[in-house]
Amino acid sequence: MSRSETTPRFAERGRNYWPLTGALVVLLLVASMALGPVLRASSWWWVMAAVSTITLVSAGAFRHLGWARSVVPLAAGGVLLVTLTLFFGNGSGLLWLVPTPGTVEQWGGLAEAGMLSIQQQAVPAVVYPGILFLLAVGAGLLAIALDTVAITLRFPAIAGALILIPVSVPALITKSGTDLAALVLTACAYLLLLRVDVRIRRRSEAATRDRGRAAPRSSGPERRGPGPVWGSLGVGSIAIVSALVLSAATPALSDSSVISNKQTGVLFGSGVSPLIDLGQDLRRPEASLAMHYGTTAEDQPYFKLLTLDSFSEDLEWVAGRGATDITNTMDEFGDPEGLTNAVERDEISTTVQIDTVISSWLPVPYPATSIDGLDGDWQWDDGALTVSSDKSTTQGQSYKVAGLELKPTAEQLRASGTDYPEAIRQYLELPENAPAIIGELAAEETANVANPYDAAIALQRYFRSSAYAYSTEAPVDEGYDGGSLDVIARFLDVKKGYCIHFASAMAVMARTLGIPSRIALGYLPGDSTRDTMEGLPRWNVTTHDLHTWPELYFPGVGWVPFEPTTGRGSIPDYARGVGQASTAPLAPSTNDQANRDAALQDREQNSGGVATAAQVSLLWLQVSLVVLGAVLILLLPFLIRTVGRLQRRRRVASGRASPSLLWRELVDSAVDLGLGVPDTETARHLASRLSASGGLTDAVAAALERLRDAVEHERYARPGAEARHRNEALVDDLDVVLASLRSGVDVRARLRAALLPRSLRPEAFGPGRGRSAAAA
C-alpha cells in the first residue's frame, strides 16, 4: 500500500487551515509594503490590504464550509469581483455589488487610465484611481494565487516565488531597489508562513496516526532530512538571500540604457504634484513628434508646461505653490500676473494637436486667455497660468488656445522699477545657505547696471558669452547634474552645462539681485513644416524640444521670459538689450543642425519629460521582463526535471550509466504523479503496486518487469553477471511505462507533476520519500 492511498496530497476538507490563511494575509500585507518606494502616500496600501484580506478570508471561509478544492479559487475570484465592484464600480453594480456591463466599462476606463498613469509617472508615483484599481486587482489575484498554491495545493514554499512579484517591482524600476526593511519583513512573514505550515502538517500527521494503523508501508522511517524548523529556516534563508541578490542585481539592470529611470536631475522631482518623469523621455535616441500646432503669432511661442518657483529643503527647485484651485476651470481664465494695458500686445490664437505627449500638464503658450476643445477636467494655476489636471491627460487632446503675444519695449522694462507687489515677493526668497559664489558673481557681472532690466540683460549676455559652453556630458561627468543651488555653484565654476543649469543659475542670480524669478519648463517652438493647419503654417514640436528657461518679473509688465541657454532658443526683442537693432536671433535658429544636436543632448540630460508612445513600449518591455522572470521561476522545477530526465535517458542509452538510473527516474516520476514511493519500498514491490493500480496493458507491464529485472539484477546480482536487457531497449521501456503512468492520472495531476514535481521537494516541505509524506 502506498501512502498516497492513505494520506491526502492536497488540502483536506474540514481541517483547520485558518492559521495558514492568517500567515498569508500577513505575508501579502507586508509584501505590499515593499511597493512603498514607488508609490506616494499610503492610501493605496489600505486598499490593497482590504482587497487581499477579503479575498483570502473568503477563500478560507469557503474551504471551511467544505467546498470543493477546485471551487474555492473560483469562489474567491467571485468575491474579488464583488469587492472590486463595491470599491471601483462607482455605483454601477446591481445593489452596488454585482458587476454589470456598466461596471466592466468603468473598470476598462480605470484600467486604461491606470496604465497611462503608470506609464507617464516617475517614481514615486501619485496613486490615481486607475493605479489604485490595478493595485487592487493585482492584490486580489495574488491573494487567490497564494491561497491556491499554499493551502489548496499545499505548496507554501512556492508562495515565496509569487510574493517576489510585488517585492521585486521597486527593484526593477527604482535605482535604490527594494527597501531592505520591507525585504526583511517579507522574508520574516514568509518564514512565519512556513512555520505555520509545519505546525499544521504536524497536527495532520498526528491525526493520521490516530486514525489507526493505516498501512505498514505508509509510515516510513524517521525523517532523515533536517527537522522541520531547521528546514524552514534553511529554505527561508535561501529565500532571503535570493531576494537580496535579486534586489542587488536589478539596479544594475536599471542602470542599463534599456530600462533606465535615473533620477539624475531631480529638478522636477519631488514637489511637483503629478510628477512627470522627463528623463525617460529624453533618453530616447530618436525624437518623436510630441505635438503640432498652428499659430497666428508673429513669433512662434514657447509652450509652457509648468513652473518651478521655490526651493526644497535640499536646495532643489520645486513647484512650491499649493494645490491648484479646482474652481479655476476652463470656463474663465485668470489674468496674467502684473500685466498692465501699457504693454503692447497682439491677440493670438494657437491650435494645438497633441501627438505622443502623455502628461497631466497641458502645453500652453503664456499668457493664455481661454482654451477651447479640451476633454476632461482641467484647471489653471493662479500665478503661472499653467494648465493641469488630476484626472485627465493630454493624450490625443486637440484644443485651441486664445492668448496674448506681449511686446514690451526695452524702455518699458527698464523703467518698470522695483516696486514689487506683496504676492510677488515670495519669488525673491532664497535659502539662507545658498552658496556665496552665486551672489558674488551676479553682483560682479551687473556692477555697471542701473536697473533690473539691464541686470537681466547683462546676466543673459554673460551666460550666452563664449565663457560658457553647452555640454550635456560635463555635469554628469563632474557629478553636479541637477538644479540645486550647490549644482549651480559648481556650474558657475566649471562653466559647462545645459538648459537646466543656465535657466536655474540665471533665476537664482536674479533673485540675489532682488529681481523676482522662476523657472518655466516646456517646449521650444519646434520646426516649421510645409503643411498647414487650419490655414496656418504647421509647426512640429518633438520630444527633443523640451526646454527650461527663466522668467523674471517686472512691475507693470509681469513675467518676462529670458533665454540664457547658450545655443538654444531665440531671444525676444525686448530681451536683446540696448543697441541691438537686429531682430535676428543671437543663437542659431532651432532649425540649425548644430543646434539640433545640442538640443538633442540637452534633452538626453534634461530630467524633465513626458511619456511618449516609445516609452509605453519600454514599460511593456519591463512588464514583460518581470512576467517572463516570474514565469521562468515558476517553470524552474519543470525545467530541472525535464532536463534531468533527458540526461538520465541519454546517459543510460549511451552506456555511461547503468539501468538503475532509469529506475530512479521511474521512481521520481511516480513520486511526481503523487504515487508516494518510500525509500523502504523495494523495486519489486513498487512494480507490483504500479501494475496492481490498474490500467497497465500487457506490453506496459512487460516493460515495467524488464526495468525491474534490470535494476534488481544490477543492484543485487553477482558482480559481473551478464545484463539481461540492452540499455536502449530499457530506455524505450521507461518511456512506455512513464507514458502509461501519466495517462493513468487526470489532467490536473499530470499538470502538477510537470509544473510542481514532488520529487524535487526538500523533505522538510512535504511528501518526499520519507515519513514526512505521511504528514501531508
Add this chain to the structure above:
Amino acid sequence: MNSSATRIPTDSSVATADDTVAMPLDEVLRHANAIIANVESVIAGKHAAVRTALTVLLAEGHLLIEDVPGVGKTMLAKALAKSVDSTVSRIQFTPDLLPSDVTGVSMYNQAERRFEFKPGAVFANIVIGDEINRASPKTQSALLECMEERQVTVDGTTYLLSTPFTVVATQNPIEMEGTYALPEAQRDRFMARISMGYPDTENEVEMLNTRDVTSPLEQIGAVVDLEQLRAMMSSARGVFAAPGVKEYAVALVRATRDDRDLRLGGSPRATLQLIRAAKAHAALQGRDFVLPDDIDELAVAVLGHRLVPTSRALGHHHQDSSALIEEIVLRIVSETAVPLGNQKRS
C-alpha cells in the same frame, strides 16, 4: 571406537552435502514446483505455508508449525516428507517420552557380548515431531541438541545424523495444560515458524469431497530422490547475497533488538538463518541472487518465533502474541530502508 564419529547409514548412498554437485536453477525450480504440486494435492489452499516449508527444507533448517489442532500441521509435514524419497520418522511427543527414545540407546547384545547402538527416531532425513511441547524439557533438549549439532552422543560415542536432516515440529499454542512451552533459546534453533490457518470455505468443502473415503496421503509418492534434494540444497547455498542485502538483513534484525515493543530481539543466528532462508527462497524462484523482497517475505516466518514482546505492548494490544509480533515485524520491515545494491545512493 569411542572417539570417532560414526555415521549410521540411513540411506544406501552415503554422501555429505559438500561433495554434491549443485543443480542448475531451472532444474531446482522444476523439482520445487513438483514438490509443491505434490504437497498441495494433499493440502489445498496453503500455498504460502507449503512454500515456506520447502524453503526451510532447502535451506537445511528446521521448521516449527504452530497452530490449533486439526488444520493439517502433521499432514503438511508428512506430505513434504513423502514427496522426497527419504527416510522419515515420526515422534509423538508425550510427557513420558524419554530422551533415549529420541536419540537412541546402547543395548547389550548378549549373543555378540557387546553393547550395540539402537538408533532413535532422530536418525532419519526428515523427523516429524508432533506436539513437541508435550514432552518434558529433558526430552525436548535432547532433540534440540541433535537439531543444532546434527549428531548424537550416546555413552561417549558420537553418531552423525543423516544429511539432509530436517526436523518438522508441530506445536499447539492453545492447549497449555500439561505442556512445556519451548523456551526462547530452543525456539531459536528453528529456522522458521509458520501457522497453517484455517482453510477457506471452498477448500474445506473440497477437502470433504476428497477425503471422504481415503486419505490422500496414501496416494502421493516421492517426486525427488535424496540425491536430487541434496543438489537442490547445494544450489540454494550457492545463491548470491549482495553485501547490501546482507546489510539489510542485519539492519532488520538489529532493529528488532532496539524496538520499543520488543523485550527480546533477534539473535545473530537469526540473521544467519534469515540470509540462508532468503537464498533458498531465491533459488525456489530460479533466481541466483537474493532480493530484499526475499528477506521481506521471510521476515515474519524467520524472526517471528524468536521475538518476545514487552508486556506493555501486549497489554496495549489485546491480541495474541504472534499476531502482535507479526505486526511489529511488518512495521520494522516497512521502516527499514531498502539497500540500493553496491552502488552509492545519490
